[in-house]
Amino acid sequence: MFVFQFIRRRPAVWCLVALGTFFSPALNAAADTDKPATLRDLQQVQKKVQAVLSMAEKALVAIESGSGAASGVIVHPDGLVLTAAHVTMEVGHKYKVILHDGRTVEGTALGLDNSTDAAMLQLPAPATAWPYVSINRETHQLKPGLWCFALGHPGGYDKDRGRVLRVGRLIKIASNMLQSDCVLMAGDSGGPLFNLNGEVIGIHSQIWQGRDQNLHVGMAPFLRSWDAMKRNEVIHTWAQGSGGWIGLSTAADDNDGLSIRAVAKESPAERAALKAGDRILKVNNVSVSAPVDFSEIIRRRPAGEIVTLEVVPAGAEQSRRLDVKLSPRPAD
Amino acid sequence: MMTKPFSQPAASACRYFSVLAAMGTLYFQAALPSFSHADDRVLPADNRTNGESTLDNLAQVMEKMRQSQVALGKSRDATLAATVLSEDGYIIAKASEAQQFKPWKIFLQDGSDIKVRIVRNDHELDLLLLKVERQGMQAIEWGQSIAVQAGQWLCSLTGSSREIRLGVLSARTRDIPDSGVVLGVLMGADEAEDGVLIEEVAEDSPAQIAGLQANDLVVSVDGKKVTSNRMLNQMVNARRAGDVVKLNYLREGSPGECEVRLASRSRVMMNWAGEDFANGGTSVRTDNFPEIIQHEIPLIPADMGSAVYNIEGQVVGLNIARVNRVTTFALPISVFREPIEKWIKEDREKKSRQ
Secondary structure: EEEEEEOOOOOOHHHHHHHHHOOOOOOOOHHHOOOOOOOHHHHHHHHHHHHHHHHHHEEEEEEEEEEEEEEEEEOOOOOOOOOOEEOOOOOOOEEEEHHHHHEEEEEEEEEEEOOOOEEEEEEEOOOOOOOOEEOOOOHHHHOOOEEOOOOEEEOOOOOOOOEEEEEEEEEEEEEOOOOOOOOOOOOOOOOOEEOOOOOEEEEEEEEEEOOOOOOEOOHHHHOOOHHHHHOOOOOOOOOHOOEOOEEEEEEOOOOOOOOEEEEEEEEHHHOOOOOOOEEEEEOEEEEOOOOHHHHHHHHHOOOOOOOEEEEEOOOOOOEEEEEEEEEEEEOO | OOOOOOHHHHHHHHHHHHHHHHHHHHHHHHHHOOOOOOOOOOHHHHOOOHHHHHHHHHHHHHHHHHHHHEEEEOOOEEEEEEOOOOOOOOOEEEEHHHHOOOOOEEEOOOOOOEOOOOEEEEEOOOOOEEEOOOOOOOOOOOOOOOOOOHHHHHHEEEEEOOEEEEEEEEEEEEEEEEOOEEEEEEOOOOOOOOOEEEEEEEOHHHHHOOOOOOOOEEHHHHHHHHHHHHHHHHHHOOOOOOOOEEEEEEOEEEEEEEEEEEEEEEHHHHHOOHHHHHHOOOOOOOOOEEEEEEEOOOOOHHHHOOEEEOOOOOOOEEEEEEOOOOEEEEEEEEHHHHHHHHHHHHHHHHHOOO
């Protein structure tokens, strides 16, 4: 009945390693989203969740096979479902998919990314259009403290109970994964985590014992491998999941911008003819003035995505816009 | 199904046990490294949904809530939540959970304790109505039903009413059918003539808590000999969640004895392999309720019997079962108001005649 990852029966050494990495001390200043909530904030969150819930819950599905029960979410009117790789396991496998209104259809597993636990599943061609939700493509804009809500079928599909809602905040953002305090359990796997606009920002993946230790696959692994997964490809190499790489180092300059210190060989930056001494003012129209912000914006985007830089070449006066296609981080 | 009622659900429980183990290995090795590229910012614990700074917003509501919550138990350090219903000392608690806190006294917020009289132990709603001889108590406001809908914030007291917790109404209001009660064991082939062989003991189950182990041979229940799986099932099924049965068994030939507090079958089956991560355990009775509202406030079994409020401070129900990591059931006011008012009225009439 349960398809989910549990830590209890795994060797203890794994717990230590993972927790040590994951809960390292904060290095940066707090983002503006991670402030304490006021009563008014709580009321606003309630209002927003309730406003988008009926739309969001229609896109939630339960996924069943002979051996397990899990969740998923429809993200396209043609019936494309996002779920977790440990739910589908195998390309081409057929699953019983239960829709929000209790109807049952057959779903077919498409490609999956074992390295990040991302997977896709296809519903049959719809009579009109499947109810669906949008995904949030601005993965780099997620910040700790963002309010979010989880839907799923914990314990498996229950007709009388229906979907189960949890409301919470993002705790930590990694390039491929999110941690939240929306409490999950077995059966939630593959279900959606939403922002308060009702856009999918994560897919439930695994839990640890603690109530705040609920992990979701971010949208980056899906976006990075969208077409490949739709073509039934299986992605095994976790290095592909390390986020976007541009291949340059920066330093803050005196004029609220960044200056490029070095450009790596055979990097996207080199291919875009960026050079040491060039100044970067904006990324996708957003000003950047701290090297750490710049590297985060890049790292949280999927490889393959194009970012637009506003650059002042060394010795020039005028800025110009430059498109750079991010690549996977090299193996070393 | 009739001849071996235990074996079927237990077998299905074992099936997902092995599925989990297989998936665990695969997934674990693959997923962990993704955190090596993690952003280092972490939402401070105080600012999380159930962190201190968030809960500070509810300080006023909490003060009000505390005035109507008392504790039921034999000593102050082991108590169950109980809720004051009237100024003259009628108090309600969760009946099946209260059995393990006997003998009962009520501990008040001012530090004093007071003896109780049992007015009614109601199996249908799993409620225990008690009376203390005390006037001027602060009762909850339960005169009218307060509408709730999914996504609405709710809050309850926890930790002997020293703390408050927050969560939302999370699923449809509905009835929860009866699943029967179990020990939490998978019985072996029905071959032993002198008893019933235990093949497997479920994690966190009544049997495990009582110390039963695989390969124990159960020879009697409450002093009556058992000689078949069916017989053991019938004897257990005649009881209710929260009841205690005395088992005599043979372990490697040596006799042993233990008391097992029976639990709802659905609760044991859902958590057969102990993967529930409920953080604080689950109630012994988690089903057979005429109507519940479902919320996700992180509570523990000893918090059941407390009132659940909206964040405006209105009572919406009474917590009745901690079910799993993401689920608590509460009885809405509309379900318990009429019967409780009737029981109180009858008790008052009876007392005034005496």
